[in-house]
Amino acid sequence: MVSSSNTIQYLINLWQLLEQPLWESLYMVFFSTLFSVIIGLPLGIILVITDKGHLSENIKLNHILGTIINIMRSIPFIILIIAIFPLSRLIVGTTIGPTAAIVPLSVAAAPFVARVIESSLKEVDWGVIEASISVGATIPQIIFKVMIPESLPSLILGITLTIINILGYSAMAGAIGGGGLGDLAIRYGYQRFETDVLIATIIVLIVFVEIVQRLGNYLAKKVDKR
Template sequence: MVFNMILTSTLETLYMVFFSTIFSLLIGFPIGILLVITKEGGILERPKLNKILEVLINTLRSFPFIILMILVFPLSRIIVGTTIGSTAAIVPLSISAAPFVARMIEGALNEVDKGLIEASSSMGASNLTIIFKVMIPETMPHIIHGLTVTVISLIGFSAMAGTIGAGGLGDLAIRFGYQRFKTDIMVYSVIVIIIVVQIIQSLGNYLVNRSKKYR
């Protein structure tokens, strides 16, 4: 009985984290690139657009996750038809993680040697070529590291989402462990979360080291 509950909740957590990671990347990755290339001195200077993106990212980052999740309830209902459950939680999780992804990508791409970008441009490389053939490959270890941190943060967010009916290990630990005074379930939930985080961090470290060898 307890094993089945832990297994089901773990799968719900992995489901939420997996899809929210994908969607936050789809949203945040291009924004991060735009933040870099549209800034002053970038390969596609657009000061006004850059300022708008800065304000948007800073605004979204300022919201505590629980508050953001409540504010996004109407959007969750429109997209998935409900505000309860793991699928509904993917919407606020993705929106909350997207600004962090954007800043992570921005920070990574800003590390690229400007001389390398100028050399590529002088040889006739297009902006898209510079972005996808020079900037991203050069900063891949930083990007993987940032992505690892994002995934681990999403695990924490998914646990918080459990407080308002999102399911997963956080929901199990609170509803069955804390509220029903079943300390063993709460302890098991925490242990599983720790194990998942350790696995993801180890995998991230492996991929970072591997990417450094093939740069």
């Protein structure tokens, strides 16, 4: 009985330790995903429609935008988060904490989202787009009423992958004061050698990724018209 009580108390204490960092991580992931999609969606659309032979061909713009996106994607996140400290301070007034971490997380994920959007939209059959052009649809109508709906399953899977990547980025943000589960794992699991806290953090991350991936797969199948 004593052993059971001790185990329950231990689990309660462990949860109390995990609760705040977990909410911080969820907060960072949610808003970083939201802002990265807001930034990345128009970039991805522009990459597609300005490509050769597409709706609004502009090879020069396409190459410039593609190069910028490739440069941003090539910068390791841990370097990027330090490099844009001034931007984080300008926007949120600080470089420490979950809110400050949202800025570099969004900037880092946006180019990835742009490429995901580009890849998904390019899967749309050109014959469907030509049919829309033939009935007099405008470019915005073709994008939002044809291309995005047709590529929705792929887009959902791409956003799912983005969420999982941002979760990994948020853990790295914890190394330099970003808070969240990454900060907890470093402070307790690494610096204090409390292996049980490190293992608990890993388990929580695994469960989160599993839930997000399963939900993404379910929604993608749900909207798939094929």
